[in-house]
Structure formats: C-alpha cells, structure tokens
Amino acid sequence: MPLSPSLKQGSAKNKTIIFLQLPEADKILDKPVEEMTDQEMWALFFRHMPDKEYREKLKAIIERKEGIRMAASVLFEIVAVYIAI
Numbered sequence: 001m002p003l004s005p006s007l008k009q010g011s012a013k014n015k016t017i018i019f020l021q022l023p024e025a026d027k028i029l030d031k032p033v034e035e036m037t038d039q040e041m042w043a044l045f046f047r048h049m050p051d052k053e054y055r056e057k058l059k060a061i062i063e064r065k066e067g068i069r070m071a072a073s074v075l076f077e078i079v080a081v082y083i084a085i
Contacts, residue, residue: 022047033060041065049075 018039025043028036036044041061045068048054062069 018042020046029054029057033057033064036061038065041068045071 020039020043022043025040025047028040028044031040033041041064044054045058045061048058049072058072062072
C-alpha cells in the first residue's frame with residue numbers, strides 16, 4: 001500500500017536511519033560509558049542485551065540513556081509475557 005503524499009513529504013525530514021555493525025561493538029567493550037557515543041551505547045545494548053557477562057556495563061548504559069532505558073523496559077516486558085505463556 002503506497003503512502004499518502006502528506007506522509008511521504010514529512011518522513012525524510014524528520015527521520016534518521018543509523019546502521020550499526022553489531023560485531024564491531026565488541027571493540028569498545030573496555031571504553032568507559034561516559035566516553036561512548038550514542039551509537040556505541042545502542043550497539044552494545046543490542047549486541048549484548050542477553051549476555052549476563054556484560055550486565056554491569058549494560059546497566060550503566062541503561063542508566064545513562066533514557067531511550068535505551070525505555071527500550072530495555074519494553075524488551076523486559078516482552079520477555080515476561082513470553083515466559084508466562
């Protein structure tokens with residue numbers, strides 16, 4: 001289904017697409033969270049969210065970035081529903 005002209009017009013102006021190379025995130029695991037860019041924090045979040053080994057680093061990232069905190073909350077909710085099924 002094609003988008004209406006009004007949706008097409010505003011979509012490119014208000015959106016940014018960022019491609020993250022998740023395997024590359026491993027190169028910044030030792031970098032302090034305070035020195036990470038937003039993209040680096042998102043990459044580590046997506047790459048290592050299920051890994052218990054990196055839980056402390058991820059907690060520091062989640063505490064620092066509201067958007068990542070919101071994403072983590074949604075993911076935890078999804079997992080809780082899945083486990084309950």
